[in-house]
Amino acid sequence: MKKILIVEDSPTMRSLLVSTIEAIDGYEIVEAASGFEALRLLPRVPVDLIITDINMPDINGLELVSFVRGSENYRHIPLFIISTEGSERDREKGLALGANEYLVKPFDPARLQELIVKYTA
Amino acid sequence: MEDFLAEAEEITEKLSTDLGGLSDCADSGECDPDLLNAIFRGAHSLKGLAGMFGFTDIQGLAHNLENLLDSLRLGKVTLTPDTLNILFDSMELLGSVVRGLGTGETYGEAIAEATQRLNACATAQKSGEGSPLQKLGLPEKVLNSLTEYEEHRLVENVKKGRLIYSIHASFSIMSFDQDLGEITEALKKSGEVVSTLPSASATPESSIDFEILFGTELDREAVLNLVDRENIDVAQLGTASAAPGVSAASVAHESAPVAPSTGPVMAAPATPAGQADEMTAKSMSRTVRVDIGKLDDLMNIVGELVLSHSTVAALAIRMRLEGFSSLAIELGKAAKGLERKLTELQKGVMEIRMIPVGQLFEKMSRIVRKVSREQGKKVDLKTFGADTELDKLIIEDIADPMVHIIRNAIDHGLETSEDRVAAGKPERGTIRLSSYQKGNHVVIEVSDDGRGFNIEKVKKKALEKGLIKTLEGVSDRDALDFIFLPGFSTADTVSELSGRGVGMDVVKNNIAAVSGMVDIESEFGKGSRIIITLPITLAIIKALLIFTAGRTYAIPITSVLETIIATDRDIDTVERKEVYQLRETTLPLVRLERFFGVTRNTPPPAEFYVVVVGVAEKRLGVIVDDLMGQQDIVIKSLGEMFKGYRGITGAADLGDQRTILVLDVGGIIGEAFRSGG
Numbered sequence: 001m002k003k004i005l006i007v008e009d010s011p012t013m014r015s016l017l018v019s020t021i022e023a024i025d026g027y028e029i030v031e032a033a034s035g036f037e038a039l040r041l042l043p044r045v046p047v048d049l050i051i052t053d054i055n056m057p058d059i060n061g062l063e064l065v066s067f068v069r070g071s072e073n074y075r076h077i078p079l080f081i082i083s084t085e086g087s088e089r090d091r092e093k094g095l096a097l098g099a100n101e102y103l104v105k106p107f108d109p110a111r112l113q114e115l116i117v118k119y120t121a
Numbered sequence: 122m123e124d125f126l127a128e129a130e131e132i133t134e135k136l137s138t139d140l141g142g143l144s145d146c147a148d149s150g151e152c153d154p155d156l157l158n159a160i161f162r163g164a165h166s167l168k169g170l171a172g173m174f175g176f177t178d179i180q181g182l183a184h185n186l187e188n189l190l191d192s193l194r195l196g197k198v199t200l201t202p203d204t205l206n207i208l209f210d211s212m213e214l215l216g217s218v219v220r221g222l223g224t225g226e227t228y229g230e231a232i233a234e235a236t237q238r239l240n241a242c243a244t245a246q247k248s249g250e251g252s253p254l255q256k257l258g259l260p261e262k263v264l265n266s267l268t269e270y271e272e273h274r275l276v277e278n279v280k281k282g283r284l285i286y287s288i289h290a291s292f293s294i295m296s297f298d299q300d301l302g303e304i305t306e307a308l309k310k311s312g313e314v315v316s317t318l319p320s321a322s323a324t325p326e327s328s329i330d331f332e333i334l335f336g337t338e339l340d341r342e343a344v345l346n347l348v349d350r351e352n353i354d355v356a357q358l359g360t361a362s363a364a365p366g367v368s369a370a371s372v373a374h375e376s377a378p379v380a381p382s383t384g385p386v387m388a389a390p391a392t393p394a395g396q397a398d399e400m401t402a403k404s405m406s407r408t409v410r411v412d413i414g415k416l417d418d419l420m421n422i423v424g425e426l427v428l429s430h431s432t433v434a435a436l437a438i439r440m441r442l443e444g445f446s447s448l449a450i451e452l453g454k455a456a457k458g459l460e461r462k463l464t465e466l467q468k469g470v471m472e473i474r475m476i477p478v479g480q481l482f483e484k485m486s487r488i489v490r491k492v493s494r495e496q497g498k499k500v501d502l503k504t505f506g507a508d509t510e511l512d513k514l515i516i517e518d519i520a521d522p523m524v525h526i527i528r529n530a531i532d533h534g535l536e537t538s539e540d541r542v543a544a545g546k547p548e549r550g551t552i553r554l555s556s557y558q559k560g561n562h563v564v565i566e567v568s569d570d571g572r573g574f575n576i577e578k579v580k581k582k583a584l585e586k587g588l589i590k591t592l593e594g595v596s597d598r599d600a601l602d603f604i605f606l607p608g609f610s611t612a613d614t615v616s617e618l619s620g621r622g623v624g625m626d627v628v629k630n631n632i633a634a635v636s637g638m639v640d641i642e643s644e645f646g647k648g649s650r651i652i653i654t655l656p657i658t659l660a661i662i663k664a665l666l667i668f669t670a671g672r673t674y675a676i677p678i679t680s681v682l683e684t685i686i687a688t689d690r691d692i693d694t695v696e697r698k699e700v701y702q703l704r705e706t707t708l709p710l711v712r713l714e715r716f717f718g719v720t721r722n723t724p725p726p727a728e729f730y731v732v733v734v735g736v737a738e739k740r741l742g743v744i745v746d747d748l749m750g751q752q753d754i755v756i757k758s759l760g761e762m763f764k765g766y767r768g769i770t771g772a773a774d775l776g777d778q779r780t781i782l783v784l785d786v787g788g789i790i791g792e793a794f795r796s797g798g
Binding site: 009010011012013015016035036039040043054055057058059060062063064065066067070071072073074083084089090093096097105106107 | 124125128162165166168169170172173175180262265266267268269271294297298316317318319320321325326327329
């Protein structure tokens with residue numbers, strides 16, 4: 001079982017992501033409703049992939065990417081940003097910081113599933 | 122879909138509230154960046170959600186709203202009252218579209234118009250400016266993880282002449298959110314926390330580090346004082362490279378002391394902009410969602426406190442009588458002070474439950490639109506007194522009866538356009554919703570300028586249906602009340618809308634359930650008016666005050682059927698029980714002082730009253746010495762100690778220092794019938 005951490009403050013969006021991922025076999029999902037929750041979860045739960053939103057109430061998704069990429073323990077974990085495009089610069093920054101993929105909401109479920117399989121193979 | 126609706130509605134509601142908060146600072150042009158950002162994030166989330174569910178209308182509208190909000194928070198557009206109006210209108214429309222999902226309503230035109238206004242506003246005033254961020258010498262890692270918005274806030278801080286600090290803090294992984302929260306709260310009082318970047322610490326399993334960017338006028342020493350903790354470093358950014366006179370930003374910079382670390386604490390002269398920022402932070406509107414059950418509990422506690430207070434006040438009087446006069450006077454004064462504060466507390470708790478009737482009117486306007494379209498009638502809705510406040514529970518409970526009344530008004534009350542024109546009336550019918558406060562009550566009126574009730578037809582129908590036996594002595598006024606009887610309907614064809622087997626009797630019952638009353642006035646050919654009178658809060662009821670054996674009690678008026686003057690001769694004894702012959706029925710009687718086991722100091726009066734009370738089908742006569750009139754009372758719970766005390770439902774403060782008991786009519790009837798067999 002591969003573990004995927006979803007960091008997203010909207011419960012509806014979270015459940016959409018969950019059902020998208022649950023449609024493919026072999027994945028277990030850990031949900032975080034905020035960046036802080038993700039920070040708390042990471043040392044306790046080893047994950048194989050992180051999917052994060054950008055606009056969140058405590059720390060933003062870019063900061064989370066920066067944290068993950070700057071940390072010895074987590075920098076190898078593949079990471080996707082899924083955001084309502086926001087701005088082109090946020091996208092550039094996300095990729096520059098080391099996000100593996102940047103998806104724009106509304107995302108295409110098939111594409112997300114494809115990417116998940118690719119990065120966790 | 123339900124998930125979406127729930128979350129979308131929550132977001133739109135919160136957006137409206139937050140927007141209200143924004144209007145406070147629109148005049149000054151300086152907005153609380155947190156509030157603005159919260160609104161932006163709301164619109165942003167909604168857009169994302171709507172996109173996932175394929176609601177392109179909402180997605181598009183939210184997108185344009187978000188664009189304007191983005192420009193606002195990035196300082197590309199300034200917040201003017203005009204901008205605010207556009208925001209308000211679009212937000213309202215967004216709310217309507219969300220609620221209208223599934224009703225088949227379309228808002229294409231309205232959305233197109235709103236979109237155009239939003240975009241016109243967003244593009245109207247744009248100004249480009251170079252970024253002075255390079256001068257700060259921010260570490261690459263920090264600069265790269267700032268969103269465009271955070272960058273903008275940083276620039277704003279620099280422009281205001283604030284100093285930028287990088288605060289490095291290390292926290293335990295167990296409690297970092299709380300610790301960080303405390304620090305950012307402390308910092309926010311004297312500046313702006315622009316971003317908090319987490320980074321891995323030396324021991325990632327047990328701790329986590331944060332890099333906090335903080336803009337303030339304080340010097341380093343003062344900032345250190347703000348965050349007086351272990352494991353925190355404060356470094357001022359940009360001091361080395363900030364050469365004077367390079368840009369507008371650094372000119373402003375100069376007016377603030379360039380922080381020698383020995384400089385006086387708080388020496389920075391506050392710039393006008395800085396002051397405005399302080400002001401807006403204070404007036405920012407903040408709301409909390411609370412379960413109404415918690416407020417009920419609070420209300421009960423207040424009730425108990427009121428009773429405790431009366432005990433103390435009574436003690437003071439007893440002390441005086443027993444000769445401890447100086448102490449008694451002091452205690453009396455203290456009790457008086459306590460009473461004032463209690464009254465304030467009670468008022469405060471009640472006010473929390475209050476929401477403006479406008480929220481109900483808003484729902485009703487959708488019903489009017491919907492029903493009038495279904496009926497093909499042209500209807501205008503006018504509302505008055507939308508800011509009148511009412512208990513939230515009551516507002517929720519009367520929503521259904523209101524819908525019914527309004528449907529009736531459009532369905533049966535208003536004529537078709539052709540009929541109206543023929544009758545010399547304006548083509549469009551009018552439904553008028555108005556609300557106002559009247560003493561301890563709130564009145565809501567629904568009136569229409571339709572055909573009104575045909576009294577003769579009402580009378581005839583009531584007779585046909587066997588609801589009345591004779592028309593003799595039935596005034597027109599009384600006849601109108603027939604429509605509240607079960608099984609009455611004047612319309613010849615039962616409409617699919619207001620029909621459904623639910624009549625005005627149900628409306629009346631629903632309103633009575635919240636201790637409200639409903640009345641009707643009508644003029645044939647001119648229209649009708651339904652008047653709903655509601656208590657401001659459920660905790661207040663109308664009661665009949667009675668006096669017996671030296672004590673005053675209250676009986677909730679809803680259970681009083683009638684009162685009769687009687688003498689001993691009117692009372693018969695059947696199987697050792699006292700009864701009263703009331704018209705064709707034999708009414709069992711109960712003497713309150715016997716029921717409660719109170720001894721009488723004076724003989725009962727020769728002439729007394731029988732208060733006929735009823736619950737469901739059961740009737741009982743309560744013998745009392747005197748009637749003291751009606752009064753609105755606030756029922757307070759007696760608390761655990763008196764729980765299960767038979768015949769008493771609570772206590773009420775009469776406002777003149779007297780606390781009286783409120784009778785539990787259902788309980789007394791039950792007891793009387795049990796023991797009476």
